[in-house]
Amino acid sequence: MSALAKPSAALAPGLARSARLMRALGPDAAAIWAELDPQETDALSAAMDRLADDPSADAEALRRFAEARAASGQPGRGVWADLSALDTTALAMLTQHERAQVVALILSRLTGDAAARLLRALPSSLAVEAMQRLLHLGEIHPAAMASLEQHLAGRVKTMTREGSSAGIERIARIFDRLDPRAGTLFLAALESAEPGAGDKVRSLMFTFDDLATLDAGGMQTLLAAADRATLVIALKGAKETTSAAFFANMTARAGELLREEIAALGPVRRSEVDASRAELVGLARQLIGRGEIHAGSQTDEDELVE
Structure with a gap:
């Protein structure tokens, strides 16, 4: 520990944890610093100054912190180890619908590395609010902590089953x-x-040729949202049935102009065509996900009910 650093044991738990997280984030914490008010900034800066400047010593402190919690005999202590072992995407999914206060509590219990990864993955507004709450986080009632641990354990099991x-x-x-x-x-x-x-x-799988199965409304929605240049390249050399599905949902004049643009391209690299087709498929998936279009065409067996 440096000569100027004071023991961090005197710091409030939430403040000490916040200081460790901001140190772990380094330059990635700039957006969070910008949103803190002057008093929070001063308190956090002072807390970081009271921690050892040696990165290895800080990492050792985080390790001891995690080990101390694991050895404390608290109910559900395995939950935090399980959560800390999750990849960043899974952590973000786990907390995407949680309130900032709950996210702050989760950040306070994860290992330093996992907490930093989660904070980077959170939407900026949620990350800032969670950090502000973490700054002032005090002791948590055991019943509330047990309830949260039980809830998170269930979420982890569900994610494992769906893996x-x-x-x-x-x-x-x-x-x-x-x-x-x-x-x-x-x-x-x-x-x-x-x-x-x-x-x-x-x-x-949902490929470029599967776009031909979209119903008329879906195809027209896709055409309206698609980038013109991407559409032109994607249709270069396309199967006749696929091309026909696109042209069938345009006016005769619009179809004629599109055919002229495709012909004027000349030879196009296969990689460019594949990239453009993948972009259209990705756009279609976004529209499907938002419920703006539906995958598959309407058949006689799937008729409308008046």
Whole structure:
């Protein structure tokens, strides 16, 4: 510990934890500093000055803090270890619907590294409010802490159960963006390594040619939202059935102009075409996710009910 540093034990728990987090974030904490009021900034700066300047000593303090909590015999102490082991995306998903006060409490119990990762992943407004609450966080009633730990333990179990299907979904999204040749090769390799996995991924894939299955309203919504240059490149060399679905939802004049633009392009690199098609598929997925369009066309078996 440096000669100027005072023991951090005298600091309030929330303030000490905030100081450690801001130190762990380093330059990434600039946006949070900008939102704190002068009193909070002064208090946090003073707390950081009272901590040791040696990064290794700070890391050791965080390790001892985590070990002390694990050895304290508190109910649910394994929950925080489980949460700290989650990747950043999972941590962000776990807290996306929580109030700032709860997020602050979670930050106070995670390991230093996990807390810093979560803080970086949070929306800036939530990160700032959570840090402000963490600055003033005091002792938590044991019943409230036990309730939160039970809630989080249930969320972690749910995420674990859903992990397999989520993994298939992520793989399908990757395959969506592969060119057809590479996608076919990788699917075959995946099927060979794990029989049945290829069919599961294939059932969740949504490719450029699948856009032809959109109903008229969906296709017109997609056309209105799509970038013109992206659309022109994506339709270069497209299958006749796919192209027809696009042109069928334009006026004759608009279709004629689009065909002229495609012809005027000349040869286009396959990688550019694949990238443009992947961009359209991504846009379609966003519109589907917002409920603005629906995947699949309306068939006779799926008729409207008056």
